[in-house]
Amino acid sequence: MLLIHCPHCREAREEEEYSYRGEAHIVRPLAPESLSDEEWGDYLFFRSNPKGIHHEMWYHAVGCRRYFNVTRDTLTYEILESYLIGQQPAVTGATS
Numbered sequence: 401m402l403l404i405h406c407p408h409c410r411e412a413r414e415e416e417e418y419s420y421r422g423e424a425h426i427v428r429p430l431a432p433e434s435l436s437d438e439e440w441g442d443y444l445f446f447r448s449n450p451k452g453i454h455h456e457m458w459y460h461a462v463g464c465r466r467y468f469n470v471t472r473d474t475l476t477y478e479i480l481e482s483y484l485i486g487q488q489p490a491v492t493g494a495t496s
């Protein structure tokens with residue numbers, strides 16, 4: 401079981417209180433009508449699946465009901481940090 405620190409509540413709670421909402425830092429195109437079908441498809445459907453450091457968006461569904469980001473190692477499941485939406489992660493780069 402993972403303990404996840406919510407930066408809004410400022411405490412670590414059990415994983416069951418949260419839901420995973422996908423890869424973090426996905427930016428919606430400013431002018432989607434100018435994209436090709438391939439570029440729009442990439443934005444909608446393609447996400448990274450790294451072996452190692454991954455930045456994820458989580459939702460504190462049973463707590464404050466707010467979103468935040470987590471940096472997690474996909475090899476060990478270790479959560480390395482949590483931070484607010486709009487902030488940049490302190491931990492970056494792949495481990496392998």
Ligand SMILES: [Zn+2]
Pocket residue numbers: 406407408409410460463464465466
């Ligand atoms: Zn919270």
